[in-house]
Amino acid sequence: MIEGYFEIQNCPATEIIDQISAALSPRYNVELLTSGEAVALTFYDSFDWRLFQAGYILQKTAPANGTQVSTLRLTRIAGSKASTDQQAELAPGDAPGFAEELPEGPLADTIAPLLEMRTLLPSDEGRGQRSEIAIRNEDQKIVARLTITQIEMTGVDEQTSLAQLHCRPIRGYPKPFRMLEKTIQQLAASSANDRNLLASSLFAAAGREIGNYQSKLELSLHPKMNARQALRHILLHLLDQMCVNAPGTRTAVDSEFLHDFRIAVRRSRSAIGQFKTIFPLTERQHFSQELRWLGQVTGPTRDADVYLLAFDDYCAMLPEGRRDDLLPLKRFLRERQRGEQRKLTRALNSKRYEKFVADWRNFLCDDETIWQEPSLTPIKQLAAKRIWRLYRAICRDGEAITEESPDEALHDIRKEGKKLRYLLQFFDQLYPPSTVKPLARTLRTLQNILGDFQDYHVQSVALRGFADEMAEKKKAPPETIMAMGLLIEVLAGLQTGSRARFDEAFAAFSGPATEDRFRKLCGKKKRGAP
Structure with a gap:
């Protein structure tokens, strides 16, 4: 079972506890373990909202005094129900940044491929009070746990109270957990629930709107x-x-x-x-x-x-x-x-x-x-003219490529391909997706190969220059210069491999099926038509 996450507006924690107690009684008892603990909440995401776009919200909860361990909680918000997937602990005063700086574990493993080279940026900080609740059965065994964090937020027009609820199952007791979740879902539905309200509000306080940039x-x-x-x-x-x-x-x-x-x-x-x-x-x-x-x-x-x-x-x-x-x-x-x-x-x-x-x-x-x-x-007329001209130019230049062609010839094709890609990106709304997407996909395959070919070449040249400069300035021992030489050899091999893949990718790009799609996109007659 996966932990559940809910937000309930304008409903005090005491009232939430009373309603849960009434719904679970008499089979289960609700026990308030702790209440009134001051906590600080901060949400994190990249500038381009990579976690949110993937269906996650990352929250840091820390004791308000800042002297104790804080908790990072990654909540899955995609689908009809939010659920908490992973947690990790941070040392006092620490904040998440780049993926490699996160504590090792499932949370970092989930975030790293989403975040890649981006860093996490914080929302404004929210302050509230946290209560811990245990759900006990007739034998007084704890069969589920619930954390309620009550936050007071001041909006433009009015002050909003928001309760954040995390319910956690206990192994072997699925039924009381499902009852607890169902009760909370009913409470959330009756309170005009928006489970992203807290994150949205705190990011807005920091001058950011969730999902506003990509x-x-x-x-x-x-x-x-x-x-x-x-x-x-x-x-x-x-x-x-x-x-x-x-x-x-x-x-x-x-x-x-x-x-x-x-x-x-x-x-x-x-x-x-x-x-x-x-x-x-x-x-x-x-x-x-x-x-x-x-x-x-x-x-x-x-x-x-x-x-x-x-x-x-x-x-x-x-x-x-x-x-x-x-x-x-x-x-x-x-x-x-x-x-x-x-x-x-x-x-x-x-x-x-x-x-x-x-x-x-x-x-x-x-x-x-x-x-x-x-x-x-009309832009559609001019765009079609430019797209067709670039496509034909790439086909013409690509057909002239032989094993003896210089590297610069492939680089020139790459530059023309980039111009064509930009045109397809600019004007894709003017054409049916069923026409544009296959063309963009075929072009991207060719561009990736040409990009790798060029990158390996540029990096090899740069590394030779770095090695010479480092040796001259005595910034590297001989072992480093030798390792860089080995690296240059590997890159040269990869460049050769990229060139070997060019013919197949170019054949797909310049072949009849792709040409027919470009003709249709640009309003040209079919091949062989009078």
């Missing part, structure tokens, strides 16, 4: 929009993503703030580049230059982040006895990352960045600015 594009386009209307909508959305990620990028809360910031920059550059004929020339050149600058000033920090995120994978590529030899490389990368982060922070704190954000938003929102004539063309 890196995936959430656009509202429709086929009747002209190109100007659609591009303004897309670019303003991307500017908002830059702005919302900028604070975390400046302070390096975790690496994904910078990652999402850069994606918004790249998507913006791509959108302007693909539809350059609709923008006023002077403004297009200026803002393209500013976006290129943002890509340049954020690139070195992101590169260092990528190497640090991949470090455990690097170690796993080496024989077990050689893995510790790479530790000086990790120290070197951290030092480099800190240096590049300082430069990045200065750039995002600069007047140039501040002016870019203001000017770019003003331009996009200004109805008086005269755009070029193609901006009045």
Whole structure:
């Protein structure tokens, strides 16, 4: 049996206990073990709500004096009933952050693959009083347990009392636990229950709305929009993503703030580049230059982040006895990352960045600015034209690839594929999902192979440069340089393997089935049609 989790509004703990006692009597007795213990509650999730999106809420409950062990509780909220799945203890004063910092056990095992490289951010703190209740049978044996935490929350219009209930089964006594759960469910239903109310309220107090951010594009386009209307909508959305990620990028809360910031920059550059004929020339050149600058000033920090995120994978590529030899490389990368982060922070704190954000938003929102004539063309028409042109260009370039082709040729295909992927992401709402999703999936398979191929090459070149610099500055013993050499050999082998997989993926992408889907998407005649 799994522990149950409920929230009940505007019902004092004493009244809840009385109603439970009446419902379970005479077969079971309700005993109040402790009451009035002052506790502090805090909820945690990543900036992009990875736990909530997966159906979980993570709560820390600590004695209000802060001198005792606190409890982390991971509650499953998906489905019709909430249930507590895992718990862990934290030392006094500790707070959860990155997954690897969590206490080892089932809770960390569940959170780690969801959180990945993101850190947990806290809600505001709620204060309340906790009561512990035992349910006893006629033999005075405890057959179920219940914890009630009463929180007083001050909202915009009124003060709300909220009781948080955790009911826990005792092995061998399923029936009283089910009766207890049923009683609480009835109480929760009668109190306009929202089992996320407490978490929502405390996150709101910290300036966050549950589920209000995700890196995936959430656009509202429709086929009747002209190109100007659609591009303004897309670019303003991307500017908002830059702005919302900028604070975390400046302070390096975790690496994904910078990652999402850069994606918004790249998507913006791509959108302007693909539809350059609709923008006023002077403004297009200026803002393209500013976006290129943002890509340049954020690139070195992101590169260092990528190497640090991949470090455990690097170690796993080496024989077990050689893995510790790479530790000086990790120290070197951290030092480099800190240096590049300082430069990045200065750039995002600069007047140039501040002016870019203001000017770019003003331009996009200004109805008086005269755009070029193609901006009045229906966006679906222009999008189809660009999608088809990119698809045919990738097919043409891919068909020219041979075993003797330079690495740069595959990299060029990858860059074109990225532009096509952005177009499909921008305009997927304009087309039936049954048409777009298979195309996106086939393109993603090809892009992943090309991405791996390019990444292995870039990382090999970078590691050679790091090894030379570390040797010159005496920051690594010979064992580390040798281990890095072994790693470069492994990466070269992986790059060769990626290239070997290109032909099959490209054949699927350029083959008749995919071409027919692109033709349908773009309003082209079927192959062989007159």
